[in-house]
Amino acid sequence: MVGRDDQRERLVEHLTTGYSGEPKVIPIVGMGGIGKTTLANEVYSDTCIRSHFDVCAWATISQQHNVKEILLSLLRSTKVDKVFSESEAELANMLQKSLKGKRYLIVLDDIWKTEAWDAVRQCFPRENKGSGILLTTPNTEVARYAGTKNSLPMRFMDQDESLNLFRSVAFSSEELPSELETIGKQIVDECHGLPLTIVMVAGLLKSKRAIEDWESVSKDVKSFVTNDPDERCSRVLGDIPVKRLVISWMAEGFLKLENDLEGEAEKCLQELVDRCLVLVCKKSLDGTKIRSCKVHDLIYDLCLREIQRENIFIMNDIVLEFNSGWKYLSMRKMQPFKRVTGDEIDYCPNGLYRALLTPVHLQLRDHDNNDLLK
Structure with missing residues (x-):
């Protein structure tokens, strides 16, 4: 709960004061691992x-x-002491009766779809003044659909909060030794304010006190984000112009509609934003259009893994090497790869390729192009 005490206090106050009419519905919204x-x-x-x-x-x-499992969980929480074998409709009726006339708090954790809300909302009596329903969701559409203006968006931790969380997990009540302070800050900076990442890395270091171990983890965290620390900000968390993104989607054939491709692209982007997978950087002056966006490094890493698993395209570390007098291109980081050695082309099994990338300083000659086209 480092850095979240103010949010907790506001939620507690909001749930316990100022009630009139139907139960308050309060969604907590944010990407996975942010602490909802x-x-x-x-x-x-x-x-x-x-x-x-x-x-x-x-x-x-x-x-x-699973609606039946949701109802069973809620009934068990209300301390209804019996074995349930009833149908879904009977369980819904039992839950409604167990809540009727009582001031209740319901927490629906990790709700992804509006259908899940529709399936259970009728089980919660509306006439119970002073009751509340707390939702956690990675999808802002669910929050909007719940029909409330009380949504609480979760923010990333700042540097001080991140370091405090790291210390509390890695060292409990101990002070962070001075020799590990600097490298600890470097490790924390690479987590970009996401509590889940901070806790995972700190947990890895909890039983390690050798500076060599910390340096090793620091290098791993950096490679987790990018292979080039100097490019990290521009490649991972830098602004992505939406106009360029939309043009790329069109060119790649990701948008299937023949008409109004730009409108379709805007809908796709908004859906990614609603699911907390893409973060908005800048909007138009009237606030209606997204001008630029970015992704957290955790999502970036997921994208790279999917690219590798699905053989979508090749990227990273293209170098010109010399071996026995032959020049060849080597894709060292991403697999599968296609390697050019002299006049021969070695194909990785089951590869699906969309582009050939070459170093900017190497101009392919005509006979090179002919060999590659074969």
Whole structure:
């Protein structure tokens, strides 16, 4: 909960004061690993919350939601002590009866789709004044669909918060030794304010005190983001102009509609933003159009893995090498690859290639081009 105490206090106050009419619905929105569930759990376990509400119930939804399992989780949380073998409709009726006339708090954790909200919303009595429903979701469309203006967007941690979280996991109550302070800051900076990444890296170092181990992890974190630290900001978290992105989507054939490709591209981009996979950098003056965007390094790494797994295209580390007098291009980082050695071309099995990349200082001659076209 480093750096999140103010959000927790606001949520607790919002849930326990100023009620009138239907239950308050408060979505916590953000990308995976940013701390939505942790924040919801802190609120759910708060002593003020426990004393204020008659019933507190929690259900984890997940991407492939199962309505019966959701209802069972909520019924178990309400301490209905029996074995459930009823149908989905009967379980929904039982849940509604167990909540009727009581001031309740329901937490629906990790809700991805509006259909999951539709499936359970009718089970929560609307006439119970003072009740609340807390949602955690990576999808802003779900938050909007829930019909509330109380949405809480989760932010990335700043440098101080990131370092404090790192210290608390790696060293518990101990002070961070001075010889590890500098390299610890470098490691934290590479996590770009995402709590999940910070906790994972800190957990790796929890039992390690040798500076060599920390230096090794520091190098791994850097390679996790990019192979060239000097280009990290521009390649990973730098602005991506939407106009260039849309043109690329059109050229690659990702947009299938024959008419209004730009409109379709805007819808696709907005969907990625709504799912917290893409972050908005700049908007138009009237706020209606996204001008530039970026992705977190965790998403960037996922993209690279998918590229490699699906054989979509080749990138990174193209170098001109000399071997026994022959010049050849070597793709060393991304697999599968196609390697040119003299007049022969070696193909990786099952490769699907879309481009040949060459060093800028090497001009392919005509006979080279003919060999490659074969």
